[in-house]
Amino acid sequence: MTPDSRIADLRQQIEDANYRYYVLDDPSIPDIEYDRLMRELEALEAAHPEFADADSPTQRVGIRPASKFEEVTHTVPMLSLANAFADEEVQDFVDRIEKETGDGDPVFSVEPKLDGLAISLRYERGAFVRGATRGDGSTGEDVTGNLRTIKAIPLKLRGDTVPEVLDVRGEVFMPKAAFDKYNDWALANGEKTLANPRNGAAGSLRQLDPRVTAKRPLSFYAYALGEAQGMPESIKTHSQMLAWLKTLGLPVCPEARTARGVEGVLAFYRDLGARRNVLPYDIDGSVYKLDRYDQQRAMGFVSRAPRWAIAHKYPAQEEATVVEAIDVQVGRTGALTPVARLKPVQVAGVVVTNATLHNADQVARLDVRVGDHVIVRRAGDVIPEVARVIDERRPRDAQGEPLHPPYALPTTCPVCGSAVEREEGEVVARCTGGLFCPAQRKQALIHFASRRAMDIEGLGERFVDALVEFGYVKTVADLYALKIDDFLEMKRRADERDGTTPETVKAGKVASKWAENLIAAIDASRDTALERVLFALGIRDVGESTAKTLAKYFGALDPLMAADEAALQQVPDIGPVVAARIAHFFAEAHNRDVIAALRAQVRWPESAPQRSTDGPLAGKTVVLTGGLASMSRDEAGDKLEALGAKVSGSVSKKTSIVIAGEAAGSKLAKAQELGVEVWDEARLVAFLAEHAL
Ligand code: 5U1
Numbered sequence: 083m084t085p086d087s088r089i090a091d092l093r094q095q096i097e098d099a100n101y102r103y104y105v106l107d108d109p110s111i112p113d114i115e116y117d118r119l120m121r122e123l124e125a126l127e128a129a130h131p132e133f134a135d136a137d138s139p140t141q142r143v144g145i146r147p148a149s150k151f152e153e154v155t156h157t158v159p160m161l162s163l164a165n166a167f168a169d170e171e172v173q174d175f176v177d178r179i180e181k182e183t184g185d186g187d188p189v190f191s192v193e194p195k196l197d198g199l200a201i202s203l204r205y206e207r208g209a210f211v212r213g214a215t216r217g218d219g220s221t222g223e224d225v226t227g228n229l230r231t232i233k234a235i236p237l238k239l240r241g242d243t244v245p246e247v248l249d250v251r252g253e254v255f256m257p258k259a260a261f262d263k264y265n266d267w268a269l270a271n272g273e274k275t276l277a278n279p280r281n282g283a284a285g286s287l288r289q290l291d292p293r294v295t296a297k298r299p300l301s302f303y304a305y306a307l308g309e310a311q312g313m314p315e316s317i318k319t320h321s322q323m324l325a326w327l328k329t330l331g332l333p334v335c336p337e338a339r340t341a342r343g344v345e346g347v348l349a350f351y352r353d354l355g356a357r358r359n360v361l362p363y364d365i366d367g368s369v370y371k372l373d374r375y376d377q378q379r380a381m382g383f384v385s386r387a388p389r390w391a392i393a394h395k396y397p398a399q400e401e402a403t404v405v406e407a408i409d410v411q412v413g414r415t416g417a418l419t420p421v422a423r424l425k426p427v428q429v430a431g432v433v434v435t436n437a438t439l440h441n442a443d444q445v446a447r448l449d450v451r452v453g454d455h456v457i458v459r460r461a462g463d464v465i466p467e468v469a470r471v472i473d474e475r476r477p478r479d480a481q482g483e484p485l486h487p488p489y490a491l492p493t494t495c496p497v498c499g500s501a502v503e504r505e506e507g508e509v510v511a512r513c514t515g516g517l518f519c520p521a522q523r524k525q526a527l528i529h530f531a532s533r534r535a536m537d538i539e540g541l542g543e544r545f546v547d548a549l550v551e552f553g554y555v556k557t558v559a560d561l562y563a564l565k566i567d568d569f570l571e572m573k574r575r576a577d578e579r580d581g582t583t584p585e586t587v588k589a590g591k592v593a594s595k596w597a598e599n600l601i602a603a604i605d606a607s608r609d610t611a612l613e614r615v616l617f618a619l620g621i622r623d624v625g626e627s628t629a630k631t632l633a634k635y636f637g638a639l640d641p642l643m644a645a646d647e648a649a650l651q652q653v654p655d656i657g658p659v660v661a662a663r664i665a666h667f668f669a670e671a672h673n674r675d676v677i678a679a680l681r682a683q684v685r686w687p688e689s690a691p692q693r694s695t696d697g698p699l700a701g702k703t704v705v706l707t708g709g710l711a712s713m714s715r716d717e718a719g720d721k722l723e724a725l726g727a728k729v730s731g732s733v734s735k736k737t738s739i740v741i742a743g744e745a746a747g748s749k750l751a752k753a754q755e756l757g758v759e760v761w762d763e764a765r766l767v768a769f770l771a772e773h774a775l
Contacts, residue, residue, distance in 0.1 A: 085126055085129070085130050085133065086130070086133050088126060089123065089126050089127065089130065089133050089138075092119055092122060092123040092126070093123065093135075093138055093139060095119055096116070096119050096120060096123065096139040097139060097236070097238070097240075097331075098110065099111050099116055099119070100139070100233050100234070100236070101236070101240065101331050103233075104233065104234040104301070104302075104333040105328055105331055105332065105333045105334075106328075107336055109747075109748070110747065111748065111751050112748040112751055112752055114752070114755070115748075115751050115752075115755060118755075120139065120140065123138070123139065123140055124140050127140055137209065137210075137237040137238055139237075141230075142230050142231045142233070142237070142296065143227075143230075143231055143292050143293055143296045144227070144230065144292075146227075147290050147291035147292070147293075148227065148290045148291075149290065150290070151223035151224055151225060151290075152223070152224040153217075153221050153222075153223065153224070154212065154214035154217075154221065154222050154223065154224045155220065155221050156202060156214065156219070156220060156221070156222060156249070156308060157249065157308065157309045158249060158308035158309045159219045159220050159308075159386060160200065160202055160216045160217075160219045160222070160251060160308065161219065161306075161383075161386055161387060161388055162219065162386050162387050163195075163369065163387060163388075163391055163392060163393040164387045164391075164392050164393070165367075165392070165393050165394075165395055166392050166393070166394045166395070167394075167395050169348060171392075171394075172344060172347060172348060172351075172370070172392065172394055173344050175370075175392045176188070176343065176344040176347070178381075178389070179372060179377070179381060179390065182380060182381060183372075183377045183380055183381070185377065187342055187343050188342070188343065188372060188373075188374075188377065189319075189340050189341070189342055189372075189373040189374065190340065190341050190342070190346065190347050190370045190371060190372060190373055191319070191320040191321045191324070191338065191339075191340055191370075191371045191372075191373045192338070192339060192340065192341045192346075192347055192350045192368060192369065192370050192371075193305060193335050193337060193338035193339075193368070193369050193371075194335055194337050194338075194354055194361070194363075194365040194367075194368060194369070195365055195366055195367035195368060195369045195393050195395075196253040196255045196303060196335070196363055196364070196365055197255065197279065197280045197363075197364040197365055197366045198253040198254050198255030198256070198279075198280060198283040198284075198363075198364075199215065199216075199253065199254050199255075199280075199283050199284045199287055200215075200216040200251065200252070200253055201213055201214065201215055201216065201222075201225070201229065201251070201252065201253070201254050201287070201302075202214050202216070202222065202249055202250070202251050202308055203229065203235060203249070203250045203251075203252070203304075204247070204248070204249050204250075204309075205239055205244070205245070205247070205248040205249075205250065206246070206247055207244065207246060208238055208239040208244035208245075209237070209238055209239075210226075210229075210230070210235065210236065210237050210238070211226075212224060212226050213225055213226045213228075213229035213230075213235070214226075215287065219386050225287050225288075227292040227295075228286070228287050228289060228292050228295040229254070229287070230292065231292050231295045231296035231300075232254065232295075232300045232301065232302055234300075234301045234302040234303075234333050235302050236330075236331040236332065238331075239330040239331055239332075240329070240330055240331035241329055241330055241331075243312075244312075244330065245310060245311060245312030245313055245330075246311040246312040247309055247310065247311040247312070248307070248309075248310050248311075248312075248313075248330075249307060249308030249309040249310065250304045250306075250307060250308075250327065250332055251304070251305065251306040251307065251308055252302055252303050252304035252305050252306070252332075253302065253303055253305065254283050254287060254300055254301070254302050255279065255280075255283050255300070255301055255302070255303070255363050255364070256276075256279040256280075256282040256283045256286070256298065256299060256300055256301070256363075257279070257299065257301055257362050257363050258279055258362055258363060258364065259362060260299030260301075261276060261278070261279040261282055261299070263299065264276065264282070264297075264298065264299055265447065266443075269443070269446070269447050275447060277470055278364075278469065278470070279363070279364050280364060282298065283300055286298035286300055287300075301333075301363075302333060303333050303334060303335040304324070304327050304332045304333065304334055305324070305334070305335070305338075305369075307323065313326070314326065317375075318374065318375055318376070319373045319374050319375060320371050320372075320373050320375070320378075321338075321339075321340050321373055324338055337354065337361075340373055341370075347368070347370045347394070350368060350370075351368045351394050354368055355368075355396055358396065358399075359460070365396070366395060366396060367393045367394050367395040367396055368393070368394045368396075369391065369392070369393050369394075370391065370392055370394065371388075371390060371391040372390035372391065377390065378390040398429075399429060399459055399460050400429070400457050400458065400459045400469060401427045401428065401429045401434075401457070401458055402427070402455055402456070402457055402458075402472065403424045403425045403426075403427035403434075403455070403456065403458055404424065404425040404453070404454070404455055404456070405422045405423070405424060405450060405451070405452055405453065405454045405456055405468075406423050406424065406425055406452070407422075407423040407452060408420055408421070408422055408423070408439070408445075408450070408451075408452055408489050409421050409423060409496075410491065410492060410496050411521075412495060412496070412497050412513050412519060412521035412522060412525075413521075413522075413525055414522060414525035414526050414528075414529050414620055415512065415522070415620075415622050416495075416512035416513040416514065416515065416516070416519065416522050417510045417511075417512050418441075418491055418492075418495075418502060418510070418511045418512065418513065419438060419439075419440065419441070420438075420439040420440070420441070420442070420444075420445055420489070420491060421436050421437070421438055421439060422436065422437045422438075422439055422450065422456070422468050423435065423436060424436065424437055424456075424458060427458060429458055429459070429460050429466060432460065434458055434460070434466045436466070437456075437458045437465075437466040437467050437468045438465050438466070438467050438468075439467070439468055440467070441509045441510055441511070442490075442491045442504070442509070442511055443509050445489055445491070446488075448468060448470060448471055449471060449488060450468055450471050450489065451471075451476070451484065451486040451487070451488060451489055452486045452489070453476070453477040453485055453486050454471045454472070454475070454476055454477075454486075455471070455472040455475035455476075456468045456469075456470065456471050456472065457469045457470050457471075457472065491511055495513035495514075495515055495519055495521075497513070497515075497519055497520055497521040498513065498515040498518060498519035498520060498521070499515075500513050500514045500515030500518065500519060501513075501514050502514070516672070517556075517557065517672065517676075520550050520551070523550050523556070523557075524543075524546050524547055524550045526558065526620050527541075527546045527549070527550065527555065527558060527561070528541075528543060528546050529618065529620050530558040530561075530618045530619075530620065531546070531561075532618075534614075534617065534626055535614060535617050535618035536607040536610060536614060536615075536618045536684075537606075537607060537614075538561070538600075538603045538604055538606075538607050539599075539603045540596070540599055540600045540603055541561075541600060541603070541604075544576065544580075545569075545572070545573070545576065547576075548572050548573070548575065548576035548579070549561075549564075549572060552572055552575055552576075554568055554572055557675075557676045557679065558618070558619075558676060558680065559676050559679035559680045559682075559683060560679075561604055562604060562608070562680075562683035562684070563683075564601070564604070565601075566594065566597045566598060566601055569596075569597035569600055569601070570593055570594060570597050573593055573596070573597070574593075607684070608683060608684050608685060609684075609685055609686075610684055610685070610686050611633070611686050611687070612633040612637075612638070612639060612686045612687075612688065613626075613629045613630045613632075613633035613634075614629075614686075615639075615680070615684065615686060616629035616632055616633055616642075617629035619667070619673075619676075619677075621663060621664055621667045622663045622667075623659070623660045623663050624660070624663070624664065628655070628656065628660065631653060631654055631655060631656070632653060632656075632664075634692050634693075635653045635654070635691060635692065635693055636691055637688060637689040637690050637691040637692060638688035638689065638691075639677070639681075639688070641691065642664075642668070643668045643674075643677070645664075645665070646665060647661045647662055647665045648661075650664050650665060652728055653728070654719075654723070654728050654729045654730055654731075655730055655731050655732075692723070693723050693724075693726075696726055697724070697725040697726030697727075697773075698725050698726065698773055699722060699725040699726045699727035700726030700727075701726070702726070702727050702728070702738035702739060703727070703728045703729075703730050703736055703737050703738050703739075704722050704727045704728070704729050704730070704737075704738060704739045704740075704741060705729070705730050705731065705732065705733050705737050705739075705740045705741070705749060705753070706718055706719060706722075706729065706741050706743070707733075707740060707741070707742055707743065707746045707747070707749035707750055708742050708743030708744050708745050708746030708747070708750065709743045709744040709745060710741075710743040710744070710763050710766075711743070711744065711763060712763065712767055715743075718741070718766065721770055721775045724775060725770075725773055725775065732749070733749045733752045733753050733756065733758065734756075735756060737753065737756070737758045738758070738759065739758070739759045739760070739761055740753035740758050740759070740760045740761070741760075741761045741762075741763070741765075741766050742760055742761070742762060743762075743763050744763075
C-alpha cells in the first residue's frame with residue numbers, strides 16, 4: 083500500500099472507530115488498538131507532510147492558543163427552555179398543546195436534560211467550520227479549537243449526501259466516570275481537580291489553550307438544529323431529525339425516545355429519575371418536545387423559549403450541611419472507610435446523617451475537616467457522599483487559621499488497636515487484626531450468614547453485634563454450637579443494652595419463638611454445597627462466581643486446601659493475585675482451625691475434580707469469544723475443559739488459543755495483536771469431533 087492510501091485508510095479506520103464508539107455506542111476496537119492506529123497515522127503524516135489535512139484525526143489540537151475568544155453571531159438564535167417543577171405544570175403544558183393543536187393525544191420526543199454546556203456546531207458541506215457557546219442566545223463565543231478536541235464531535239459528517247449548511251445544537255458534558263478518572267489523575271500529577279462534571283465541562287471549554295481542553299474527557303450529544311440547508315424533505319418530526327443526525331455521524335443521547343400524552347412523558351420522567359444515579363452522566367431534568375414539526379410551528383414561541391418544549395426538572399440531589407465528626411468503619415476485609423457524621427439534612431426527600439468519604443485519597447482530595455460546611459450528594463443508589471467542601475465557610479480562628487487540622491486516617495484500628503497498613507498501589511488502608519478484630523469478626527459473620535452464602539435467615543446485624551460483643555461467638559463455626567438459651571440470654575442482654583423491649587410474658591414468648599426459628603435456620607444450613615462454604619468463608623476476592631469455579635474445579639475441599647499458588651493459577655479465570663490470596667488463606671493456622679470446626683458441623687457433597695489434567699489441551703489456556711452456532715459458549719467451555727484446557731474469560735500473553743465465533747470483537751482484536759492462535763467455529767467443531775466430544 084502506498085503511504086497516501088495507507089494514510090487515507092488509517093484516517094477512515096479511526097473515524098469509523100469514533101462513530102462506532104460515540105454514535106452507535108458499540109465499540110469496534112479496543113483502546114490499545116485505537117492508540118496504535120493513531121500512532122501509525124502520526125508517524126506516517128510526519129514522514130509525508132505533503133499529505134497533511136487539517137481534518138485528520140491527528141489534527142484535533144490544531145488551533146493555536148487564543149488570547150481571547152472571538153464573538154459569533156448565531157444565524158438562528160439558540161433557544162432556552164421553559165422549566166416545570168411539578169407534574170401539574172407539565173399537565174398545563176400538555177393541555178395547552180392539546181387545545182391549540184386540536185390533537186388529543188400528541189406525541190412528544192423525550193430525552194434527558196444533560197447537565198453540561200449548550201453549544202452550536204456549524205458544518206458547511208459536511209466540514210466542521212465553527213463551534214460556539216450559547217452566550218446570550220444571539221451571540222456566543224467561538225470555541226472551535228476547543229470543540230475540535232472532543233472526539234465525539236465529528237470533524238466531517240458521514241454519508242454521501244451531506245447538507246449544505248447544518249448548525250447542530252447540543253450539550254458538551256463530562257461523563258461521571260471520566261470526571262472521577264480525571265480527578266484521580268489530576269491529584270496524582272499536582273493539577274487542579276474539578277469540582278463537578280458540569281463545572282468540568284464548562285471550565286474546559288473556557289480554556290484559551292486547546293491543549294488543555296484536549297486533556298479533559300469531554301463528550302457531546304446533539305439535540306436540536308439551528309440553520310439547516312439541505313435537510314431531507316421527508317423529515318417531518320424531531321425524532322426523525324435525531325435519527326438523521328446519527329446517520330451523519332453525530333451522537334444522540336441513547337435515552338431519547340417518543341412518548342404519548344401526559345401519561346407518557348411522566349412515565350419517562352419517573353423511569354429516568356429512578357435510573358438517574360446509574361446513568362453515566364449527570365442530568366437535571368427530562369425534556370419534552372412536541373414531535374411533529376407542523377405542530378411545533380402552530381405553537382410558536384414566547385421570547386426565546388419555544389411553546390412546544392419544556393424541561394421538567396428533578397429535585398436537587400445535593401444539599402449543604404456541616405461535618406460534626408469524622409469516624410472510621412472497619413469492614414469484613416479490614417478495610418477502613420472514613421465516614422462523615424453530618425448535621426441531619428434532607429437530600430431529595432431522604433434525611434442524611436452520614437456520608438462516606440470512601441478512603442484516605444478522597445479525604446485528601448476533598449480536604450474535608452471537622453466543622454466544615456460541605457455539599458452532600460446522594461450517589462449510587464443509597465450511599466450518600468461528600469461532594470465538596472465550601473471553602474469560604476471553613477471555621478477559622480482570629481488569625482484566620484483553620485480551627486481544625488487536616489483529617490488523617492488512624493494508624494491503629496479504632497476497634498481492636500491492631501496496626502493499619504496500606505499495601506503499595508492500593509487505595510484502601512486495612513486493619514491487620516484479621517478475625518481478632520471484633521469489627522471484622524462481625525462483618526465476617528454477617529457475610530457467612532447472608533442469603534447467597536450459608537443462608538441463615540433471621541440473624542440480623544443487631545444480633546450478630548451482640549453475639550460478638552458478649553462473647554458468644556468468636557468464629558463462624560461457633561454459631562453451630564449455640565443453644566436456644568444462649569440466644570434468649572443474648573437477646574435479653576442486647577435489649578438491656580439498647581433499652582428496647584420491656585420484660586413481659588408476651589415478649590418472652592415472642593423471643594423464644596424467634597430463637598427457635600433461628601436455631602432451625604442454623605440447622606437448615608448444615609446441609610449445604612461446597613461453593614456456598616467457599617463463598618461464606620469470606621476469602622478476599624473470592625466472590626460467588628470464583629467460589630463456584632473452585633468448587634467445580636477441585637470437587638472437594640482437601641485438594642483445594644492442598645493446592646499451591648501455581649496449581650491455583652491453573653483454575654479458569656484465577657490469576658496470580660487471587661491465587662496468592664487463596665493459598666495464603668488456607669495456609670493460616672487459625673483459618674484451618676475454623677474449617678476443621680466447621681467440618682464437624684456442616685456437610686456438603688464432594689466429587690471428583692471436574693476437569694482433566696491430561697488430554698490434548700492440557701496446559702493450554704483457551705478463550706471463547708463471539709457467538710457459536712452449533713453450541714452455547716458454556717457447552718463449548720465444558721468440552722474444552724474435559725480435554726484438559728483451562729478456559730479463561732480474558733485474552734493475555736498466556737492465552738494459547740482464542741476461539742472466535744460470530745461477531746467476535748475486542749478479544750479477537752487483542753488476540754491478533756498479541757499473535758495468539760485463533761480458531762473459528764468450524765475448527766473447534768472438527769477438533770471436538772476428532773476427540774470424540
Ligand atoms: N436534551 C435537551 N436539552 N435541551 C436544551 N434538549 C434541549 N433542547 C433545547 C435546550 C436549550 O432547546 C431546544 C428546544 C431548541
